[in-house]
Amino acid sequence: MREAPAGARSQTATASPRGSGAPAGPTASVVRARPGGNLAVERARRRRRELRVVLVLAAAVVVVAALSLAVGAYSLSVADLLRTLTGQGSRSENFIVFTLRMPRFVLAVLVGVAFSLAGAVFQSVLRNPLASPDIIGVTGGASAAAVFGMLMLGFGGLATSFAAFGGAVVVAAAIYLLAWRGGVVGYRFVLIGVGVAFMVQGLLAYLLSRADLRDAQDALVWLVGSVSGARWVDIGVVAALLAVLLPVLWVLSGRLRTLQLGDDTARSLGVRVESSRLALLALAVALAAVATAAVGPLAFVAFVAAPIARRITRTGGLALLPAALVGALITTVADFAAQHLLPGALQLPAGIVTGAIGAPYLLWLLATSNKSGKGA
Numbered sequence: 001m002r003e004a005p006a007g008a009r010s011q012t013a014t015a016s017p018r019g020s021g022a023p024a025g026p027t028a029s030v031v032r033a034r035p036g037g038n039l040a041v042e043r044a045r046r047r048r049r050e051l052r053v054v055l056v057l058a059a060a061v062v063v064v065a066a067l068s069l070a071v072g073a074y075s076l077s078v079a080d081l082l083r084t085l086t087g088q089g090s091r092s093e094n095f096i097v098f099t100l101r102m103p104r105f106v107l108a109v110l111v112g113v114a115f116s117l118a119g120a121v122f123q124s125v126l127r128n129p130l131a132s133p134d135i136i137g138v139t140g141g142a143s144a145a146a147v148f149g150m151l152m153l154g155f156g157g158l159a160t161s162f163a164a165f166g167g168a169v170v171v172a173a174a175i176y177l178l179a180w181r182g183g184v185v186g187y188r189f190v191l192i193g194v195g196v197a198f199m200v201q202g203l204l205a206y207l208l209s210r211a212d213l214r215d216a217q218d219a220l221v222w223l224v225g226s227v228s229g230a231r232w233v234d235i236g237v238v239a240a241l242l243a244v245l246l247p248v249l250w251v252l253s254g255r256l257r258t259l260q261l262g263d264d265t266a267r268s269l270g271v272r273v274e275s276s277r278l279a280l281l282a283l284a285v286a287l288a289a290v291a292t293a294a295v296g297p298l299a300f301v302a303f304v305a306a307p308i309a310r311r312i313t314r315t316g317g318l319a320l321l322p323a324a325l326v327g328a329l330i331t332t333v334a335d336f337a338a339q340h341l342l343p344g345a346l347q348l349p350a351g352i353v354t355g356a357i358g359a360p361y362l363l364w365l366l367a368t369s370n371k372s373g374k375g376a
Helices: 006-015 026-070 078-085 091-126 138-152 158-179 186-210 213-224 232-259 263-268 273-295 301-313 320-340 350-371
Strands: none
Touching (some): 026 078, 026 091, 078 091, 091 232, 091 273, 091 301, 091 320, 138 273, 232 263, 301 320, 301 350
């Protein structure tokens, strides 16, 4: 037989990928480096896109802030608003901006962040798009406790907020214990939570039916959710609690990302699955309870913020900062719209607008889940 030329032999040896041992020479380094290089490029691209999304969302929040502070029964020009913000406004302008409008906007931002992050953690830990505190009964528990305190015990103000916080914690603990079967599975937790939510709604209906008409009307306004009447003292309490909870979430975000890979993978990576899940769920309950205690159960903010953030960042993983900004944008836009949708001095609660936003998304999610053959 004729011997192959030396150049052909070298090409054959280099191209034979599955012989004994790894291929030698520069070709091997290229083959090995290419997947890692592509992965690094993809990660950099995602970071750049997420940064752009964050900047756009932050700019949108700033625009809504300017509109919320300037537009109203007594409107301010851009020059008047800037002069007031720099401490050179008149007494009436200072009162309008710093006493009436700014507390309302700041509180809307804070509760939007809290609701959205609570929903993001619930949906990520339980790996279910329906796992939101307003769907599985956590905010319902807060509402029931607050309404019980208002109607039966004469609570008001801070006492109502404490009752709402306690109700959310108690209901969440009950759902967790009912869902425990040697561990917590997402679909079981969600189904039990939905059942508890229906029970809580029945309790609320009973309480409202037994109450005085005027007291029931006040309770209904709280149940819809509104940031009207916000005070700086309320903002201080919410901000202080978030200053404790948000760093804890940042510390636990690594475990949250690992849990998204599945329980078996998380265990193989050394994560204590159940203790991590319990800590993250407790953190999400605390975030939802703080927001609900401050403004009432703003419908669907926790439910839609994280999915919207994942869609616009084009990532299937965590997008906590975009989700927080989406939540802040939803609540501030909803409150601005609620103030100006109707003519005259009549204003709607912000919860009506957030409900109008979230309900179609829930219907769309259920419809697309059925079409794809997946259960909720």
